[in-house]
Amino acid sequence: xxxxxxxxxxxxxxxxxxxEASILWGSESDKDVAEIKYVPxxxxxxxxxxxxxxEDGDLWRWKIPNCKAFSSGLKDLDxxxxxxxxxxxxxxxxxLDPEHVISRGQVTLLEKQRLIDxxxxxxxxxxxxxxxFGNCLAVDADSISNLRSELGHxxxxxxxxxxxxGIGAVVYKVPELNNDQMLKISLRSLExxxxxxxxxxxxxxxxxxxxxxxxxxxxxxxxKLS
Numbered sequence: 001x002x003x004x005x006x007x008x009x010x011x012x013x014x015x016x017x018x019x020e021a022s023i024l025w026g027s028e029s030d031k032d033v034a035e036i037k038y039v040p041x042x043x044x045x046x047x048x049x050x051x052x053x054x055e056d057g058d059l060w061r062w063k064i065p066n067c068k069a070f071s072s073g074l075k076d077l078d079x080x081x082x083x084x085x086x087x088x089x090x091x092x093x094x095x096l097d098p099e100h101v102i103s104r105g106q107v108t109l110l111e112k113q114r115l116i117d118x119x120x121x122x123x124x125x126x127x128x129x130x131x132x133f134g135n136c137l138a139v140d141a142d143s144i145s146n147l148r149s150e151l152g153h154x155x156x157x158x159x160x161x162x163x164x165x166g167i168g169a170v171v172y173k174v175p176e177l178n179n180d181q182m183l184k185i186s187l188r189s190l191e192x193x194x195x196x197x198x199x200x201x202x203x204x205x206x207x208x209x210x211x212x213x214x215x216x217x218x219x220x221x222x223x224k225l226s
Contacts, residue, residue: 004058010051049098060153060209066102072112073105075146115144116151123155125162126169126223133198135225137162138169145172145184149210152188166190167198171220183220186212 056064057071064070079093080086123137137159141151148170155168170186185202187195188210195211204213 002059004055006051006054006058010048043094046096046098047094050093050096053098066106069102069105069109070098071105072109073101073103076104076108077101112147112150116147116154119144119151120154120158123158125164125225126220127225128165128167128169128198128223129201130222132201134165136165136167136169138171138223141170141172145170145186148172148186149188152186152210153190156188156190156193160190166193167195181217182214183217184212185215185220186210 053064053067053070054074056062056067062068074096079089081089083089086092119139119141123139125135126138127135137155139151139155141148144151152168152170155170156166157168159168160166167187167189170188171183172186173180173182174184185199185204187198187206189195189208192208194208196206196208199205199211199213202213202215204211206212
């Protein structure tokens with residue numbers, strides 16, 4: 001995968017964002033054409049930079065300097081991305097300053113890594129599907145489920161270093177479900193390791209390196225090897 005949906009969408013709508021011809025009715029000529037700018041000229045490059053940061057993180061490349069700090073800072077802002085619930089969403093995104101987001105993220109990255117390291121130290125081996133899909137490491141992450149992507153990838157790396165599958169299973173409860181007997185299993189994997197066959201077997205989904213599904217506590221306990 002070479003590109004994410006973020007920059008593909010930006011390229012597709014770029015011209016529309018910059019200028020769109022709009023026909024105005026009721027004028028002296030009955031039909032005048034006006035140009036509407038959805039994104040001010042001085043914001044275009046900033047918006048493009050934001051999308052490049054997002055793509056770099058989405059594809060788990062982290063090649064752009066300070067991309068991890070940007071990703072961390074953006075999460076810390078806790079923006080509501082549902083435009084139906086947040087009518088000011090696009091104004092908020094246009095006002096984002098990448099350097100400010102990076103500075104914010106640099107402050108919190110170390111603390112987040114400390115929490116991840118503590119969780120990794122409590123990882124344990126599981127037999128995926130009771131052996132149907134091999135073995136990997138898992139962690140219980142109720143308190144830091146918001147860090148599941150970074151935690152899962154680091155867990156997958158630790159799993160592979162122990163000659164298990166390069167998959168990390170981040171396990172946590174979803175309070176919104178109001179069901180303490182169900183667990184969400186978020187899988188993260190390295191490179192060509194495909195998680196989708198596992199998640200689809202249990203009614204979930206996602207893509208090769210990131211997918212998830214729900215499982216009862218009773219069934220998950222049968223996967224534990226220690």
